[in-house]
Amino acid sequence: MASGEEEGGVDEKETNNKKRTKGAIATAWLTVYNIAMTAGWLVLAVAMLRYYLQKGSHKGLYRNIAKTLKFFQTFALLEVGHCAIGIVRTSVIVTGVQVCSRIFMVWFITNSIRQVQNEESVILFVVVWTVTEITRYSFYTFNLLNHLPYFIKWARYNMFIVMYPLGVVGELLTIHAALPYVRRSGMYSLRLPNKYNVSFDYYYFLIIVMLSYIPLFPQLYFHMLRQRRRVLHGEIIVEKDE
Numbered sequence: 001m002a003s004g005e006e007e008g009g010v011d012e013k014e015t016n017n018k019k020r021t022k023g024a025i026a027t028a029w030l031t032v033y034n035i036a037m038t039a040g041w042l043v044l045a046v047a048m049l050r051y052y053l054q055k056g057s058h059k060g061l062y063r064n065i066a067k068t069l070k071f072f073q074t075f076a077l078l079e080v081g082h083c084a085i086g087i088v089r090t091s092v093i094v095t096g097v098q099v100c101s102r103i104f105m106v107w108f109i110t111n112s113i114r115q116v117q118n119e120e121s122v123i124l125f126v127v128v129w130t131v132t133e134i135t136r137y138s139f140y141t142f143n144l145l146n147h148l149p150y151f152i153k154w155a156r157y158n159m160f161i162v163m164y165p166l167g168v169v170g171e172l173l174t175i176h177a178a179l180p181y182v183r184r185s186g187m188y189s190l191r192l193p194n195k196y197n198v199s200f201d202y203y204y205f206l207i208i209v210m211l212s213y214i215p216l217f218p219q220l221y222f223h224m225l226r227q228r229r230r231v232l233h234g235e236i237i238v239e240k241d242e
């Protein structure tokens with residue numbers, strides 16, 4: 001099949017120039033974004049390590065890092081936008097599920113239910129997220145700069161095999177630990193009768209969220225396994241949802 005450049009029309013040259021300009025702006029933005037995110041998660045890693053070395057306990061660690069975690073995890077919403085406008089070749093759905101589930105954990109579980117903040121499971125998922133994101137964002141940064149060390153590429157496409165299930169275990173145990181407090185307090189729930197004539201029970205909603213990991217997590221995990229085969233072993237993969 002002949003490429004656009006081989007045909008060499010004036011219109012096509014202009015289109016290619018436009019693509020290059022858009023590409024340069026997008027690349028510059030993504031580089032800045034990825035550097036900022038790598039730095040943010042590195043700050044979190046250092047803060048967690050310092051806290052643990054000073055106090056010798058994980059109690060109070062979450063409160064200590066909560067603001068930074070909320071800021072950088074919420075900022076990751078931009079990634080859904082990156083996919084939607086097409087500056088990264090990733091599925092909006094896959095990225096959306098990943099980012100929204102994290103934001104949900106941060107804002108609607110650990111931030112809202114203080115009683116779970118000292119659970120070991122919170123530390124588990126926060127540490128797993130931190131290690132994963134430092135690797136992921138440095139991978140994107142070095143890749144964009146065309147200077148990608150093999151060990152970062154290797155780490156990006158191998159660590160998730162263990163990290164993903166560990167993160168999910170941490171998240172599910174945390175939601176499970178939150179259930180009694182949610183039931184007792186009736187938080188975020190709407191009981192009948194009320195003027196809207198609608199009822200909502202956050203307790204049962206959380207159970208549905210936990211159950212939704214069963215169909216959704218394997219899809220994210222298999223997506224990453226496909227990415228791994230494509231990047232590390234050069235396999236050509238056709239994604240269904242893109």
Ligand SMILES: CCCCCCCCCCCCC/C=C/C(=O)SCCNC(=O)CCNC(=O)[C@H](O)C(C)(C)COP(=O)(O)OP(=O)(O)OC[C@H]1O[C@@H](n2cnc3c(N)ncnc32)[C@H](O)[C@@H]1OP(=O)(O)O
Pocket residue numbers: 030034079088089090091094095097098100101102104128129132136140143144159160163164165166167168171209212213216217220223224227
């Ligand atoms: C209302 C509440 C709803 C709750 C619902 C609950 C259900 C939840 C179920 C599942 C829950 C999961 C919980 C998650 C826990 C954890 O995170 S645990 C920690 C371990 N986690 C991971 O390992 C995360 C792995 N996931 C990811 O990496 C991504 O988030 C991803 C979207 C799932 C997959 O990434 P993807 O982008 O598709 O793959 P890549 O190979 O990295 O990239 C593809 C191409 O896109 C380019 N790209 C992507 N982003 C960028 C960027 N920021 N900058 C530059 N480039 C980027 C990348 O370079 C690739 O480009 P090409 O090589 O040209 O293809």
